[in-house]
Amino acid sequence: MARNFNTIVNDENVQPKISGLQxxxxxxxxxxxxxxxVGAISDSDQFYRSYLLGYxxxxxxxxxxxxxxxxxxxxxxxxxxxxxxxxxAGVRTLxxxxxxxxxxxxxxxxxxxxxxxxxxxxxxxxxxxxxxxxETFFIIRLVFYFVLWSGLGFYLMKLNRQIEENxxxxxxxxxxxxxxxxxxxxxxSGTFAAVDWMMSLEPHWFSTIYGxxxxxxxxxxxxxxxxxxxxxxxxxxxxxxxxxxRIFHDMGTLLFTLTMFWAYISxxxxxxxxxxxxxxxxxxxxxxxxxxxxTIGWGLVFLHFALPWAILLSKKAKRNPQILSAVAIWMLxxxxxxxxxxxxxxxxxxxxxxxxxxxxxxxxxxxxxxAYYCQQLQGKTLMTVWDPRLQDAWHRIxxxxxxxxxxxxxxxxxxxxxxx
Amino acid sequence: MEPATQxxxxxxxxxxxxxxxxxxxxxxxxxxxxRQMDAYSPVPVEGIAEAIGFKTKLPWGVFCGGLTGAVxxxxxxxxxxxxxxxxxxxxxxxxxxxxFIPVTFETTVLFSALTAVFxxxxxxxxxxxxxxxxxxxxxxxxSTDRYFLAIEATDPxxxxxxxxxxxxxxxxxxxxxxxx
Numbered sequence: 001m002a003r004n005f006n007t008i009v010n011d012e013n014v015q016p017k018i019s020g021l022q023x024x025x026x027x028x029x030x031x032x033x034x035x036x037x038v039g040a041i042s043d044s045d046q047f048y049r050s051y052l053l054g055y056x057x058x059x060x061x062x063x064x065x066x067x068x069x070x071x072x073x074x075x076x077x078x079x080x081x082x083x084x085x086x087x088x089a090g091v092r093t094l095x096x097x098x099x100x101x102x103x104x105x106x107x108x109x110x111x112x113x114x115x116x117x118x119x120x121x122x123x124x125x126x127x128x129x130x131x132x133x134x135e136t137f138f139i140i141r142l143v144f145y146f147v148l149w150s151g152l153g154f155y156l157m158k159l160n161r162q163i164e165e166n167x168x169x170x171x172x173x174x175x176x177x178x179x180x181x182x183x184x185x186x187x188x189s190g191t192f193a194a195v196d197w198m199m200s201l202e203p204h205w206f207s208t209i210y211g212x213x214x215x216x217x218x219x220x221x222x223x224x225x226x227x228x229x230x231x232x233x234x235x236x237x238x239x240x241x242x243x244x245x246r247i248f249h250d251m252g253t254l255l256f257t258l259t260m261f262w263a264y265i266s267x268x269x270x271x272x273x274x275x276x277x278x279x280x281x282x283x284x285x286x287x288x289x290x291x292x293x294x295t296i297g298w299g300l301v302f303l304h305f306a307l308p309w310a311i312l313l314s315k316k317a318k319r320n321p322q323i324l325s326a327v328a329i330w331m332l333x334x335x336x337x338x339x340x341x342x343x344x345x346x347x348x349x350x351x352x353x354x355x356x357x358x359x360x361x362x363x364x365x366x367x368x369x370x371a372y373y374c375q376q377l378q379g380k381t382l383m384t385v386w387d388p389r390l391q392d393a394w395h396r397i398x399x400x401x402x403x404x405x406x407x408x409x410x411x412x413x414x415x416x417x418x419x420x
Numbered sequence: 421m422e423p424a425t426q427x428x429x430x431x432x433x434x435x436x437x438x439x440x441x442x443x444x445x446x447x448x449x450x451x452x453x454x455r456q457m458d459a460y461s462p463v464p465v466e467g468i469a470e471a472i473g474f475k476t477k478l479p480w481g482v483f484c485g486g487l488t489g490a491v492x493x494x495x496x497x498x499x500x501x502x503x504x505x506x507x508x509x510x511x512x513x514x515x516x517x518x519x520f521i522p523v524t525f526e527t528t529v530l531f532s533a534l535t536a537v538f539x540x541x542x543x544x545x546x547x548x549x550x551x552x553x554x555x556x557x558x559x560x561x562x563s564t565d566r567y568f569l570a571i572e573a574t575d576p577x578x579x580x581x582x583x584x585x586x587x588x589x590x591x592x593x594x595x596x597x598x599x600x
Contacts, residue, residue, distance in 0.1 A: 267521065274518050277510055396466065 003241045003394065008385050011237040015378065021232075022374035025367050032364025039357040046355050048107030053343050054361030055104060056197060057221075057336060058369045059097045060214065063193075064222020065090025066153050067186045067215065073156060073179035078393035079250040081384040082242055084160075086226045089376035091153035096372050098146040100365060104197075105142075108135060114203045126203055133200055145193050152182045169388040190215035201346035205284045209269045216265055220258040221335045224328040227251050231325035238383050245319040246397050252318025255328065256309065263305040287345050292352035296341045304334040336362060430552035430600050431457075431572035432583055433559070434592035439465040442567035445590045446471040449571060452586060456575035460553065460568040462561075481539045482532050489531025493524035556596045570598060 040047040069087040072080030109115050113126075114133040120126045126133070156179060159171050191211025199210050230251065234243050273281045288297055308327050317323045340358065384390065436442045439461060446459055450471055459468050501507070502514045512519075553559055553570060562568050569592075571583055580597075587595055 271518055271521065277512075 005386075005391050005394075008238045008381060008383060010381055014233070014236050014382055017233070017236065018374050018377050022371050022378075025370035025374060027367070028363055029367025029371055032360055032367050035360035036357070036364045039360060043355075043357070044107075045110050046357050047361075048103070048110045049344070049347055050355060050357035050361040051103050051107065051365075052111055052197070053339060053358055054363075054365040055097075055100060056343065057339055057362045058365045059100075060218030060335075061221045061225050061369070062090055062093045062097050063149070063186065063190060063215065064218035064220065065226065066094065066149060066222075067183060067219050068222055068226065069153070069156070070179040070182040070186065073160070073175050074183065076176075076389055076393075077250060078397045079247045079254075081387060081390060081393065082239060082247055083226050083230055083251075084384050085377065085380055085382055086229050087222075088157050088160075089373050090222060090226075091150075091157060092376040093369060093373055094146060094150045094153060096369070098143070098150075100368065101142060105139065108138070112200055112203070114200060129203060133203060138196060141192060141196055145189050148185065148189055152178070152185065156182065163387065164385045167386050172388070187212060187215050190218070198343060201343065202284060204280065207269050207273070207281070207284075209265060209272070213262070213265045213269060216258060216261050217335065217338065220255075220262055220331060223251075223255055223258060224331040224335070227255065227328040228325055228332075231321045231328075233382060234321055236382065238381065242383060242394065244397060248321050248324055249315065249318045252312055252324050252327075255324070255331070256312040256318070259305060259308050259312065259331070263301075263309075266300075287350055288341060290350055293341065293345055293350075296337060300334070300338055300341060304331075304338055308334075426580070428600065429573055429580070430555075430598040431570050431575075431578070432580075432587055433553065433556050433568055433570040433596050433598050434587045434590060435558065435561075435594035435596075436567040436569070437593055439463065439468075439567055442569060443468055443471060445569050445587075445592070448590060449569065449586070453577045454571050454575050454583075456572040456578070458570050458572070460559075460562040460570070462563050462565060462567075465567070476543065478536065478539050478543060482536045485535025485539075486528045486532035489528040490524055492531065493527030494520055496527075497523055552598050552600050555599050558594065566593075 036047065036051070039050065065087045069084070069091055072084060072087065104111065112133075113119055114129065115135055120130055131137075156175060159175050159178075163169060163171055163175075191214070194211045194214035198214065199206070230239070230243075231248075233239050270285065273285055287293060308331060311317050311323070311327055317327070344358070434445065436445060442459055442461060443465055446457070446468060449457055450473060455473055457472055459465070459472050461468065497520045498515060501516075501520075506514050509516075553568075556568075558566070559568065569587075571578060571587065573580075577583075584595070
């Protein structure tokens with residue numbers, strides 16, 4: 001296997017492939033935005049609700065990729081070096097997501113009950129919460145989150161670029177320490193963001209575990225997109241030289257772990273509220289456990305958790321890029337179902353309905369996101385160009401992988417000839 | 421030396437300085453067709469289990485153990501709360517699945533873990549008070565800083581002379597016969 005650690009470069013198919021993906025994304029964005037405009041004119045209230053869903057669906061992909069990037073900087077396994085570019089491009093979408101928040105600011109009055117001064121004046125609890133839940137502070141916090149995330153993300157990328165370009169490992173320690181702090185800050189700030197954007201849709205209700213549910217769900221979304229991309233580009237150099245089944249195995253294990261963590265957190269929130277059975281907490285679940293909402297809730301248990309969990313138990317499935325990619329795409333569909341179940345009942349209450357804008361909005365935001373994302377990926381080598389730990393990581397993983405592959409009967413390298 | 425005059429041996433053992441050398445040697449032995457062999461190392465060597473062709477049904481055992489634990493945990497609570505000592509707690513149904521989940525989860529983990537530990541001990545035929553490999557001088561370093569590969573005489577491809585030469589070609593630090 002020709003694996004050259006000193007000259008890691010793209011093959012000639014990488015850039016056209018990214019451009020092709022970007023063109024598709026632009027097409028989806030154009031159609032999606034056109035549909036959104038039609039929707040905004042015909043039913044502006046529904047437009048804002050659907051847009052919030054579409055926005056949240058994608059913003060957590062950016063936040064999730066950012067948190068995985070920080071995780072990779074802390075633990076530095078071989079798997080992380082292969083997806084570093086994909087994660088970095090995700091971090092670069094954070095400023096875009098601040099811009100894409102603007103429609104929600106215009107729709108605040110439709111979306112958030114606490115923006116209505118007449119309601120707040122008559123409602124003692126909302127009145128008490130007003131020092132936090134008011135429009136000015138909401139926007140200040142919004143800007144603060146994105147400045148914090150982008151600032152940390154871009155600074156970490158700058159340090160990593162210095163290491164790669166100058167082949168100078170002296171800043172590794174600083175990256176590692178700062179990334180550990182960053183992980184903590186993402187969880188803390190993500191908690192506040194979740195409270196602001198999603199939990200305050202029902203301003204009387206509260207759950208302290210909600211933030212970690214938001215962030216861990218985001219990590220799951222971000223990882224699913226990353227796996228999809230990794231499998232898509234697995235036949236292209238430099239990835240094809242470096243991807244061994246064990247890396248897919250590691251990615252699968254991470255997906256498995258995050259799936260379990262999502263289920264664990266979701267159930268924790270439920271069991272605490274269910275056991276407490278306090279009138280100020282239970283309505284949130286009462287709505288979501290009745291009629292069609294309840295069906296979706298049960299669907300989440302089996303389709304968002306049990307099914308992918310059972311598939312990913314198998315080592316063979318995790319090592320197979322096609323199966324892994326299929327599970328990742330399935331996960332992205334389930335993320336939508338989860339977010340719909342979390343967000344939509346806030347307005348629909350006990351009447352279940354599904355509006356076509358709920359599909360159009362994620363497509364529109366997703367198209368814009370992906371087009372911008374491809375732009376960030378363009379012109380860069382698909383994986384880490386240089387790192388002092390690179391050779392060692394593959395030395396170890398390579399030995400183990402050769403033996404593994406003999407055992408499982410799969411090829412130690414990704415076969416040639418799957419370009420395109 | 422005439423082969424007939426030699427007492428039967430357990431096998432041949434090669435000693436290596438690093439885990440990588442051991443892994444490399446094991447892979448070569450496997451490629452040469454040897455199957456009845458075992459590797460001894462002070463620290464886990466990633467990939468060595470697959471290299472010696474180690475196959476185990478233990479994961480399935482653990483899976484069944486976990487299932488048993490889940491059924492046991494849920495069943496125990498059902499029996500206690502619904503059949504044996506039904507109690508009305510805050511008007512909830514007797515069979516309140518959500519509150520039974522944490523215990524069911526714990527018994528699942530417990531039964532899986534116990535199956536893994538005891539299954540490992542039993543499948544490894546432990547405790548084994550006597551094992552021929554300890555007859556090799558210097559083998560005690562397998563628990564500190566040396567790595568050993570033993571090809572056993574029960575291997576169909578085993579030939580005292582040729583296997584010796586094969587192991588010698590792997591350039592071990594030491595090579596010895598393992599007497600019974």
